[in-house]
Amino acid sequence: MQADRRRLNPPAGGTAAPIFATPPTNTSKDKGQTTKLTRPTRTRNPDEHRKLFLRTGVVPSASGSAYYEIPPQQEQQDGSLVPARSSLKITCTVHGPRPLPRNAQFSPNLLLSTHVKYAPFATRNRRGYVRDSSERDIGVHLETALRGVIIGERWPKSGVEVVITVLEGEDDAWWGNTERQEAGWGMMGVLAGCITVASAALVDAGIDCVDLVTGGVAAVVDHPSGGGKNDSAAARGRRLVLDPCPAEHDEISAACVVGYLQGRDELTECWVKGDGGMQVEQLIDEAVKASSLSRTVLVEAIKESVEVKTGAEVEAPNGEPKGGKGKKRDVEMTG
């Protein structure tokens, strides 16, 4: 492979991620034995969403921006360097609407382009600098989710760019589970977050939308404790959970992401992955429920930012500029 000459490259020998040894137990009873790794378990109810943090206006130079975070629910306790689970941190900026370049074809609608990129340190395995197929995939899904809400006819001959940087993404599975590492379940949760954060940034940019779109994710999880492999699905303990954290479940058999407009009861995006069996409809319903839950957070965040904006405008005309430090003040311009 040719080296990337525009970036600084890793050492020529190539590096590998560190391999961790299992720590020996400290108890005297079974000294020398290696500890058994325990998977984190889900402590919230199946229909409970993790806490969300959402804030708009984080990038002043962009026309709209937002930051979305699912903070880690509990601190790492066992003194281990390997994090048990991942949290989610996404920033989004919106640039535009702005005129299309002169050589572009005429477009009667607003041209929307989305761009999703993981930071190199976002996941357990280091990511590359160039977008890979899964990132493009999320970008395309995000675009369909947003295209349905933007009123594009109001901006002919212009374009808007939605740029998302995933600072920290969800795991695909529990890291200690060596058998199942395929199937990108993590990107489902990331996509739901992307839809919500992009919606907040679009509102911050003042782009007309028919409603607020929010993302929600639900999954069908298997609990092998329910019986052997040959039992029926119900006996194996299939369960529907809302907002799954893939690290907390042994096996996920299906997941669904929706982009949902609560005001109009419409879906702009629906992506079901895996074998949902008979439960696909219920699965979609659960995902819709998840997106209505994140809508409450979105509405609060937008309200807050509008209050800050209007508050500033009310203050500006009658409040005498103090002229102190950090205050902008008018100056006389001559010549």
Place this chain on the structure above:
Amino acid sequence: MANGSIAAPGLSFPRDTFAKLTPGPFLHAHLKQPEPVRPSGRAPEEGRNPTINTGSLTHSNGSAVVRVGDTAIVCGVRAEILLASDVPRPPSDNAKEADLIEQLGLLVPNVELSTGCSPAYLPGNPPGTHAQSLSYRVNSLLNESNLIPLKDLTIEYDEPAAEEAVLDEGPTTVVKAYWALYIDILCIALDGNAFDAAWLAVLAALQSTTLSKAWWDADREAILCSPLAADAHKVRLTSLPLASTFAVFSTASPLKQRHQGESWVIADPDGFEEDVCKETLTVVVTPKRKGHGGILRLEKRGGSIIGKDLMRRCVSMAEDRWSVLEAALRGG
């Protein structure tokens, strides 16, 4: 648009419009007042206060989020293992230890600007000249400051003496592997002076970096690491060089006499001022020892207004700024 333009009576434009139309005269009008104030409300030699958060990223060995005004930088340090046997051209034994990190390429900083941080840098393209130059400046500063001792990055192994060897010759220590640190610097929001903020983020992230205890497992012929946080060690920084950038705004032009032009030095320029000013100076100073600090680097380009006296003044301002930044690093 919320620019406070509701009650603009008469034929006057709001401030933002003037700033867009005639950026140069707009800045000049601010600076030529008897008490010069920059458009942002700062005094000419006043920097923006940094805020630093460390250790917020789960999957990196060390991380920092630095905000300087409206510039926000996230830096994550990720450590991976480079086996000594994989190095294609092993450095010679008598190479200076200070140069080894650079020769092996153990520190890999990369600045990413195309995260949508500003409309000027749109994603989807390979890094542009500004991003490339920032990466190289960070890299060369990392290497020439010898910030990290090589000892912290080597993984050694006490090789048992071979059977035919003389018995009283103890076990020999060989270097089996090195830690390579990937330092990824993402600019989340850009409002001027990216280098100072990026360098501050790199230092803060490196200060919070922990490397797990690693050893050579002779049976598996691989490096294993201990997952226990208690065994891990912090990366020690040998010194704390900090950067301060100054820009020069000047009204001099080829059409005027030399003495007619006026010029101002402004510290820590924001995005608007950076566009207007041509000449910039970056001073990297190291902490004061026995009363005087050292200058690690002077980078100046774009003009000849900063002479000897102004340079002296800038260096002393950079020394003052050093203590401000250092306090922020300690607090973060």
